């Protein structure tokens with residue numbers, strides 16, 4: 332058995348692209364979004380579908396059929412918004428093991444227009460159907476929000492802290508022409524926006540959009556033969572801890588991130604926190620990045636809210652976070668993780684809309700479901 | 714337009730005792746005979762990391778617990794009259810469950826301190842289902 336550290340820097344992202352547009356796309360079926368992103372990423376890498384021998388995506392076989400491919404390695408891990416980070420993680424191992432040489436990962440989601448989308452699942456006899464649904468939870472705003480009051484009570488996190496996350500993220504969005512919401516906002520604007528589920532107001536909640544993205548990965552020895560500079564995978568971590576928010580292990584902290592995905596990603600990458608100069612922390616709601624920042628050890632427990640309130644994450648701050656405008660203001664199709672990876676790649680290539688100077692190493696971190704699954708990636712251009 | 718139905722549970726073999734108990738006005742939960750702690754939801758083994766014993770049984774819980782966290786939902790399920798409180802309660806015997814906090818006049822965070830003691834209210838519903846709701850003590 333080998334040590335995961337042997338996989339550090341062995342696989343690179345050599346193609347990355349989103350759909351032509353993100354936002355409201357009623358003229359695209361969900362599978363069309365997968366395909367458009369796939370072709371854009373192939374163009375970015377100078378490849379064709381015939382060069383692809385590995386495929387990953389939450390819709391698995393449906394996409395292989397639609398694209399007309401028959402790969403020798405597949406991964407249909409579907410655990411929500413962090414699935415794409417896990418696909419990258421698994422692709423690193425598959426390429427290193429020789430299961431395949433060139434992996435395509437796609438995301439397509441008609442999250443807003445719901446074109447060509449299956450019915451939502453979740454039966455009345457499943458644990459969530461028996462023990463959570465009867466109390467009127469209705470979608471992510473009334474599930475993901477449930478732990479926040481415990482964090483507020485334990486650490487003194489406030490609605491102003493939560494609002495600051497939205498304000499800083501909007502500052503990045505205002506620099507990105509593709510972002511859906513670009514008007515600058517203030518802490519008061521967030522707190523005065525209508526209550527969705529106290530303590531969350533409308534401007535604490537992510538967007539609901541259509542869009543897609545795709546990645547192409549290959550081995551280090553081939554990675555410099557492509558048009559764009561390779562972005563190396565240095566570290567990865569993945570886990571899952573519950574399905575239903577009522578069963579979250581610790582309501583005041585993100586256990587899987589703190590105990591598993593963060594430590595594993597840093598250990599494999601062989602870098603410390605000070606090496607990270609850019610963060611993509613999936614922001615389904617304003618509290619998600621606060622929990623992530625604390626769990627990953629960038630600040631201590633309970634220090635996340637004040638850190639964001641000091642505008643450390645904003646343009647000109649000490650550590651740029653969610654520089655595309657995030658799920659809060661850029662786009663959020665439902666499973667946003669693909670877009671977080673895309674922005675990390677753009678920043679590392681030096682081609683982001685709101686480019687930060689000198690980004691060398693970026694950490695991408697995401698939940699799947701309601702803090703249910705978790706994944707972390709550390710990417711570098713060196 | 715027909716009224717939207719409230720989402721009701723469908724008991725399964727390992728949870729039937731729990732739902733039968735609620736209908737009788739008893740909070741039946743499971744307790745691990747190895748680590749000695751109650752847990753929720755029912756399943757034929759202890760879900761606690763480091764234990765996972767299969768030596769478990771049923772107890773009638775006191776129905777007392779503490780408010781672990783909550784939201785005041787303003788835009789929730791269409792069959793519910795907003796605003797309403799969705800909460801998690803830590804049971805005295807162990808285990809955490811989702812519920813609604815009932816009996817509050819003024820749904821303000823100041824009236825709902827995290828850590829407050831709560832007790833069960835058996836709330837009959839349709840289809841022979843009784844739901845466990847809680848009120849502040």
Ligand SMILES: [Zn+2]
Pocket residue numbers: 745746747748749750759760761764765766
């Ligand atoms: Zn036990």
